[in-house]
Amino acid sequence: MKAKGKPSKQPGAKSSPEAGVGSGVGPFGPRGHARPLAGPSGHGAVLPGAGPRVAAEALAPAVHAPRLEGSAVDLDPVHSHGLGQQVLRTDVAGMPLEWIDYKEAVRLYHMDQVAYACGTPLFRLRGGTNAKSGLRTVVEVSSIIATIGHSSNPGTLRADYVPPLNNETLFKRDAYLCMYCGGRFPTQLLSREHIRPFCRGGLDVWTNVVTACRRCNNAKASRTPEEAGMQLLAVPFTPTYAEYIYLKGRRVLADQMEYLLAHFPRSSPLHVRIREWLQ
Numbered sequence: 001m002k003a004k005g006k007p008s009k010q011p012g013a014k015s016s017p018e019a020g021v022g023s024g025v026g027p028f029g030p031r032g033h034a035r036p037l038a039g040p041s042g043h044g045a046v047l048p049g050a051g052p053r054v055a056a057e058a059l060a061p062a063v064h065a066p067r068l069e070g071s072a073v074d075l076d077p078v079h080s081h082g083l084g085q086q087v088l089r090t091d092v093a094g095m096p097l098e099w100i101d102y103k104e105a106v107r108l109y110h111m112d113q114v115a116y117a118c119g120t121p122l123f124r125l126r127g128g129t130n131a132k133s134g135l136r137t138v139v140e141v142s143s144i145i146a147t148i149g150h151s152s153n154p155g156t157l158r159a160d161y162v163p164p165l166n167n168e169t170l171f172k173r174d175a176y177l178c179m180y181c182g183g184r185f186p187t188q189l190l191s192r193e194h195i196r197p198f199c200r201g202g203l204d205v206w207t208n209v210v211t212a213c214r215r216c217n218n219a220k221a222s223r224t225p226e227e228a229g230m231q232l233l234a235v236p237f238t239p240t241y242a243e244y245i246y247l248k249g250r251r252v253l254a255d256q257m258e259y260l261l262a263h264f265p266r267s268s269p270l271h272v273r274i275r276e277w278l279q
């Protein structure tokens with residue numbers, strides 16, 4: 001359990017969730033051309049492409065505090081992080097496992113299942129008063145917590161692990177760019193395009209699908225890219241488990257992003273894509 005006083009001030013916190021989106025960022029190279037991330041590392045920044053920031057109402061104190069064995073508790077978001085801010089849970093070895101909300105994080109702290117924490121403080125929980133010391137306990141929930149316990153990273157348990165495919169993570173994998181014309185579109189104008197057409201035996205798997213705008217998808221129709229004379233801008237890939245955790249993240253903080261990036265394969269196209277978002 002991490003209990004301490006005031007957290008250090010975080011410089012440079014900024015909120016630009018949509019930075020780069022729609023700003024004419026060009027297409028990126030194929031897998032294997034990854035370069036190291038050169039984006040800002042200021043804690044507290046919300047990365048682009050990770051959805052809008054929670055509205056200020058979410059910070060209002062009307063949120064019910066979690067129950068901790070009869071203690072009167074207060075839960076305050078730290079540094080204007082909304083209570084909707086997700087916490088990255090890892091196993092004790094530091095492998096990313098999942099996103100959890102503050103309630104689950106507090107529960108893990110309370111159950112003494114948090115082996116250690118890293119990242120930045122997100123929420124501060126004030127609990128009961130210690131009978132001996134007379135001091136009120138304060139628990140800080142960090143943006144990344146390593147937990148003991150049973151659940152393990154399926155990506156490390158199974159070498160052939162394939163994360164489930166859905167449009168939300170597919171579009172994010174492709175940086176919301178049409179993989180044919182290179183344009184960036186809002187989600188509602190994007191579609192899942194089967195490179196080898198579904199009706200001609202193409203599989204609905206990560207390596208046979210790309211993000212395409214509706215116009216390109218219609219133009220290609222039930223043809224292969226070669227038949228349609230359309231060129232793919234990037235090779236589709238199956239995300240690793242760490243990459244998938246990133247793709248599923250709603251508002252990924254800079255420190256969480258850095259942490260996840262360190263677990264991506266060196267050749268991950270996401271290194272380049274995320275950096276382009278940040279520019």
Ligand SMILES: [Zn+2]
Pocket residue numbers: 178179180181182183212213214215216217
């Ligand atoms: Zn297009």
